[in-house]
Amino acid sequence: MKVSVPATSANLGPGFDSLGLAIAMKNQVIIKPSKFHSVSLKGEGANNPVLKDNNMFISIFNDFYHNLAVRKRHYRFEFYNEIPLSRGLGSSSAVIVSAIASAYAIEGIKLEKDKLLNLALAYENHPDNITPAVMGGFNVATVQDNEVRFINKAIPNILRAVVVVPNRPISTQLSRKALPYKYSKEDTIFNISHSSLLTAAFMSEDWKMLRSASLDKVHQKYRMKQMPELFDVQKTSLRSGSLMSTLSGSGSTLFSICFAEDARKIEKALKSKFPHFKVFISDFDNSGVRVEI
Numbered sequence: 001m002k003v004s005v006p007a008t009s010a011n012l013g014p015g016f017d018s019l020g021l022a023i024a025m026k027n028q029v030i031i032k033p034s035k036f037h038s039v040s041l042k043g044e045g046a047n048n049p050v051l052k053d054n055n056m057f058i059s060i061f062n063d064f065y066h067n068l069a070v071r072k073r074h075y076r077f078e079f080y081n082e083i084p085l086s087r088g089l090g091s092s093s094a095v096i097v098s099a100i101a102s103a104y105a106i107e108g109i110k111l112e113k114d115k116l117l118n119l120a121l122a123y124e125n126h127p128d129n130i131t132p133a134v135m136g137g138f139n140v141a142t143v144q145d146n147e148v149r150f151i152n153k154a155i156p157n158i159l160r161a162v163v164v165v166p167n168r169p170i171s172t173q174l175s176r177k178a179l180p181y182k183y184s185k186e187d188t189i190f191n192i193s194h195s196s197l198l199t200a201a202f203m204s205e206d207w208k209m210l211r212s213a214s215l216d217k218v219h220q221k222y223r224m225k226q227m228p229e230l231f232d233v234q235k236t237s238l239r240s241g242s243l244m245s246t247l248s249g250s251g252s253t254l255f256s257i258c259f260a261e262d263a264r265k266i267e268k269a270l271k272s273k274f275p276h277f278k279v280f281i282s283d284f285d286n287s288g289v290r291v292e293i
């Protein structure tokens with residue numbers, strides 16, 4: 001059995017804890033029946049001892065498997081990870097979503113995507129990463145009465161992501177602590193209006209509107225101060241032709257959207273100015289979690 005989940009970019013500037021989309025890079029797990037429990041890791045995190053000894057996937061999988069399985073078995077878990085850890089590309093959401101989907105699928109129990117999303121909410125209580133991880137595409141989401149309410153839209157193939165991944169991680173938990181406790185009325189109104197405009201731009205495919213609509217006063221400047229080079233990455237990307245350029249999730253990745261024909265030029269400008277960062281072009285993902293039995 002194989003389960004794959006895409007990377008995500010949350011917030012998209014002003015849509016803090018609400019907007020998010022899925023990128024075509026993924027974490028994949030292959031699960032096979034085995035005489036003993038065993039784990040193998042390839043790709044991102046392969047040399048991280050925590051992922052071998054205290055793996056978040058295994059502990060969430062067990063939370064569900066122990067309740068669902070009529071007869072418990074041992075499995076071999078083979079992880080192929082493309083999503084870097086703690087870089088704001090939703091690695092934790094991918095793990096949560098894939099672990100829950102795997103526990104149901106291995107027992108042959110059908111799990112609707114809406115239910116999976118709400119089960120994942122117990123592990124990550126902001127919906128801007130888990131929603132695109134499950135559904136793919138662009139998503140506007142909120143939580144009401146412990147349920148995710150969302151609207152989803154596919155991202156057309158005329159667009160590409162240009163992704164700049166710094167060599168240093170930022171933990172989401174710590175990055176949330178860097179934010180102010182209170183916001184002024186002006187900053188609040190600024191973000192509500194920009195987030196609304198950005199959502200309308202995605203829904204109506206008005207791509208020229210992304211640049212002004214993606215401005216934010218709530219989280220980026222506070223977080224990017226921890227890695228001031230990110231301000232320069234953002235400027236370089238916008239000057240080279242990106243439609244928008246925002247901190248991805250809580251950082252440290254800087255994420256840009258552009259027309260497909262501009263992607264190479266933007267990638268080249270970023271690579272030559274920031275040779276110590278990983279820069280690449282990616283498609284978007286409109287499918288979300290995939291389970292192959």
Ligand SMILES: Nc1ncnc2c1ncn2[C@@H]1O[C@H](COP(=O)(O)OP(=O)(O)O)[C@@H](O)[C@H]1O
Pocket residue numbers: 027044045051055056057081084085086087088089090091092093095170171172173249250251
């Ligand atoms: N492939 C993985 N396998 C197991 N656990 C993972 C994996 N990727 C991420 N994690 C867990 O998620 C944590 C990172 O979460 P977080 O700081 O929210 O970063 P991100 O922005 O990438 O979601 C890691 O410290 C680890 O506990």
Ligand SMILES: N[C@@H](CCOP(=O)(O)O)C(=O)O
Pocket residue numbers: 008010011016017018087088089090091092126128129172176219248249250251
């Ligand atoms: N809205 C959250 C998103 C965190 O995304 P991650 O990919 O960094 O985990 C936040 O901004 O804290």
